[in-house]
Amino acid sequence: MVEIRGAQEGDEAGLRELDAATWSSRVSPAPSPDPDRPFLERFDAGGVLVAVAGEELVGYGILAPWLPLQSAAHVVELRGLAVAPGRQGEGIGARLLEAAISRVRTAGARRLVLRVLASNPGARRLYERHGFEVEGTFREAFLLEDAYVDDLMMALDLSRWSTSPPRS
Numbered sequence: 001m002v003e004i005r006g007a008q009e010g011d012e013a014g015l016r017e018l019d020a021a022t023w024s025s026r027v028s029p030a031p032s033p034d035p036d037r038p039f040l041e042r043f044d045a046g047g048v049l050v051a052v053a054g055e056e057l058v059g060y061g062i063l064a065p066w067l068p069l070q071s072a073a074h075v076v077e078l079r080g081l082a083v084a085p086g087r088q089g090e091g092i093g094a095r096l097l098e099a100a101i102s103r104v105r106t107a108g109a110r111r112l113v114l115r116v117l118a119s120n121p122g123a124r125r126l127y128e129r130h131g132f133e134v135e136g137t138f139r140e141a142f143l144l145e146d147a148y149v150d151d152l153m154m155a156l157d158l159s160r161w162s163t164s165p166p167r168s
């Protein structure tokens with residue numbers, strides 16, 4: 001059984017491992033993660049959700065303020081979402097995303113935003129199925145493996161849906 005909960009200090013090693021295991025230039029424009037770089041220190045630990053199956057950490061989602069401005073306090077960004085390669089396709093990503101949406105909705109946020117590479121159709125589909133819409137495109141934002149890739153800005157308008165959006 002997979003449980004979704006807030007991250008704890010003891011999750012650090014599992015988070016670093018998962019970060020490295022899920023990185024590829026198809027899903028991230030950043031270089032492959034440095035295994036010595038702390039994971040939780042980089043984010044407000046309260047904004048990190050993890051999916052655990054027994055002792056094993058099988059997924060994470062990261063929520064953070066979009067900008068450090070009071071005028072944008074109603075906008076939260078999903079900075080990362082990942083599921084262990086061997087556990088993808090089981091619905092864990094959807095559960096993490098639903099937990100993230102529920103958390104920001106409860107906190108009173110108005111918009112949940114994220115960026116996703118156009119070269120990542122699986123993630124795009126997951127977000128679209130949960131009501132996110134593409135609101136902007138940085139065309140050819142990244143040169144990845146000799147190809148220019150668009151960066152898509154997606155957003156979920158939390159003021160529009162009081163529960164879940166209709167699934168398409």
Ligand SMILES: CC(C)(COP(=O)(O)OP(=O)(O)OC[C@H]1O[C@@H](n2cnc3c(N)ncnc32)[C@H](O)[C@@H]1OP(=O)(O)O)[C@@H](O)C(=O)NCCC(=O)NCCS
Nearest residue numbers: 022027081082083088089090091092093094116122123126
């Ligand atoms: C994107 C990711 C988090 C999805 O997690 P997951 O647990 O595999 O997703 P789920 O099993 O919950 O699937 C949810 C939906 O997304 C779709 N989906 C997931 N991966 C897919 C893929 N590779 N291709 C097509 N559809 C995909 C599923 O079909 C499912 O749709 P459905 O509800 O119509 O069946 C996971 O694939 C991952 O970690 N990828 C690498 C990191 C990444 O791309 N993160 C997102 C960066 S923006």
